Amino acid sequence: MSFSSLSNPELIKNSSFINGEWQQSQSNFDVFNPADQKSLGYVSEVTPEQLEKSINSAHAAQKEWRDKTVDERSAILRKWYDLILANQNDLASIMTAEQGKPRKEALGEVVYGAKYIEWYAEEAKRINGDYLPVNQNGRRALVLRRPVGVVTSITPWNFPGAMILRKAAPALAAGCTFIVKPSELTPYSALALAQLSAEAGIPAGVFNVVVGSNAQPIGEVLTTHPKVSKFSFTGSTQVGKKLLSQCASTVKKTSMELGGNAPFIAFEDADLDVAVKGAMGSKFRNAGQTCVCANRLFVHRDIHDEFVAKLKTKVEELKVGEGNQEGTNVGPLIDEKAIAKVEQLVAQAIETGAQIITGAGRSEAGQQFYLPTILTDVTPEMDIFNSEIFGPVASIISFESEEEVIKLANQTEYGLCSYAFTQNMNRVFRLTEQLEFGMLGINEGVLSNPAAPFGGVKESGMGREGGRWGIDDYLETKYVCIGDVK
Ligand code: ADP
Numbered sequence: 001m002s003f004s005s006l007s008n009p010e011l012i013k014n015s016s017f018i019n020g021e022w023q024q025s026q027s028n029f030d031v032f033n034p035a036d037q038k039s040l041g042y043v044s045e046v047t048p049e050q051l052e053k054s055i056n057s058a059h060a061a062q063k064e065w066r067d068k069t070v071d072e073r074s075a076i077l078r079k080w081y082d083l084i085l086a087n088q089n090d091l092a093s094i095m096t097a098e099q100g101k102p103r104k105e106a107l108g109e110v111v112y113g114a115k116y117i118e119w120y121a122e123e124a125k126r127i128n129g130d131y132l133p134v135n136q137n138g139r140r141a142l143v144l145r146r147p148v149g150v151v152t153s154i155t156p157w158n159f160p161g162a163m164i165l166r167k168a169a170p171a172l173a174a175g176c177t178f179i180v181k182p183s184e185l186t187p188y189s190a191l192a193l194a195q196l197s198a199e200a201g202i203p204a205g206v207f208n209v210v211v212g213s214n215a216q217p218i219g220e221v222l223t224t225h226p227k228v229s230k231f232s233f234t235g236s237t238q239v240g241k242k243l244l245s246q247c248a249s250t251v252k253k254t255s256m257e258l259g260g261n262a263p264f265i266a267f268e269d270a271d272l273d274v275a276v277k278g279a280m281g282s283k284f285r286n287a288g289q290t291c292v293c294a295n296r297l298f299v300h301r302d303i304h305d306e307f308v309a310k311l312k313t314k315v316e317e318l319k320v321g322e323g324n325q326e327g328t329n330v331g332p333l334i335d336e337k338a339i340a341k342v343e344q345l346v347a348q349a350i351e352t353g354a355q356i357i358t359g360a361g362r363s364e365a366g367q368q369f370y371l372p373t374i375l376t377d378v379t380p381e382m383d384i385f386n387s388e389i390f391g392p393v394a395s396i397i398s399f400e401s402e403e404e405v406i407k408l409a410n411q412t413e414y415g416l417c418s419y420a421f422t423q424n425m426n427r428v429f430r431l432t433e434q435l436e437f438g439m440l441g442i443n444e445g446v447l448s449n450p451a452a453p454f455g456g457v458k459e460s461g462m463g464r465e466g467g468r469w470g471i472d473d474y475l476e477t478k479y480v481c482i483g484d485v486k
Contacts, residue, residue: 015044017194019057020204061205066175077121080200113162147175149229160186255463260416263409264294270421278445342391415458
């Protein structure tokens with residue numbers, strides 16, 4: 001795969017986008033295609049001066065952006081949305097090349113991400129305040145909702161487009177300006193979005209992308225600079241904790257969308273076909289590399305063998321391969337480190353008693369391709385139960401009672417997403433109240449939607465992306481008391 005086949009070659013950019021300009025530097029880093037480990041090209045490292053400039057220009061641009069009418073902001077965002085849709089094929093090609101996901105999933109991500117812009121272009125018109133009753137004559141009390149100011153963010157490689165748009169869309173709609181540092185593994189998708197933001201008429205300084213291979217010093221500036229009001233992160237819990245503590249130095253508002261260890265529970269009364277479909281969607285999408293992937297599949301002992309047999313049939317139908325090949329369902333893992341981690345988790349599980357139903361090894365498709373795998377007899381003592389697998393491995397645990405499985409499901413420091421399959425309405429309500437996760441899918445394996453609040457509890461983070469909750473994260477509440485009113 002190279003970028004020469006794009007219909008809009010203007011989408012390929014190789015440097016940071018700051019204050020409406022492409023900023024080159026003396027040093028570069030390589031970006032690789034995970035399907036064949038070949039270089040896709042070089043991207044300029046952002047310099048400390050350029051980084052400083054990005055914050056100063058975002059700060060300078062914020063007043064004018066904030067003071068535009070909501071209709072103006074909304075129309076510009078809508079234009080960005082239209083341009084992303086018009087370029088969706090090229091954006092999907094870029095994404096598959098640098099991230100590896102199957103083309104169909106890449107196209108799905110491009111449209112899904114764009115939908116957040118469409119949704120928030122509308123929501124910009126509904127940032128309402130309040131007019132409060134007061135306890136004294138001659139007084140009036142107002143509550144305003146104002147943009148927080150300059151927002152910085154760091155995003156991961158597993159959704160190179162949507163993770164940026166889920167933050168940028170509400171931030172810009174609220175009247176904030178925005179700087180993102182995408183993952184060094186997938187900068188091209190972010191830079192293509194920047195090109196389209198300029199074409200859409202988003203003013204200079206309002207949407208900026210800074211790229212660099214050394215995340216730590218860039219992150220330090222983005223989380224400590226006094227002109228930055230808010231920091232939003234999607235990535236691992238380990239890095240998120242560090243960045244959160246850095247934000248404390250200037251008391252920044254923060255949103256953290258961190259790791260997960262999602263339980264998937266199939267009860268004895270589940271519709272087995274629906275449960276298997278849910279497991280396929282929530283486990284094998286993006287080769288298992290999502291923070292909401294089913295990580296522990298709890299299956300009631302009465303349906304265990306039938307569920308495993310049905311799942312095995314579906315899993316063995318999955319086609320592993322390069323994302324652009326016709327029919328590919330499972331692409332490569334992002335890098336050697338990722339595949340080595342999956343191998344280690346599977347090996348430790350097998351050594352301690354897990355059974356292989358299918359897979360459990362690298363695929364012949366190439367160095368970084370892992371076979372879709374099912375393990376049974378997994379126990380809470382195994383590393384695979386307690387770690388985020390981030391690979392196409394379904395680990396199955398048999399259970400006997402609802403009480404037991406709720407306890408086991410909650411036995412994790414994470415609390416992002418959970419799934420349950422049952423026909424029992426009373427049980428559904430018990431689950432909604434007792435599962436300690438920010439999201440719950442009932443008889444459904446793929447939940448995300450621009451109108452809904454995506455986010456976690458416990459060490460999976462804080463803040464929500466999507467819906468009215470998503471824009472709240474970019475707004476301050478200001479109380480105004482007016483006295484001496486005659
Ligand atoms: P993942 O497991 O998804 O790679 P990471 O948390 O390692 O999750 O990476 C998510 C994002 O955080 C990426 O953009 C990466 O460059 C960035 N990152 C990683 N380490 C640091 C750090 N020490 N400081 C700032 N950003 C970091």
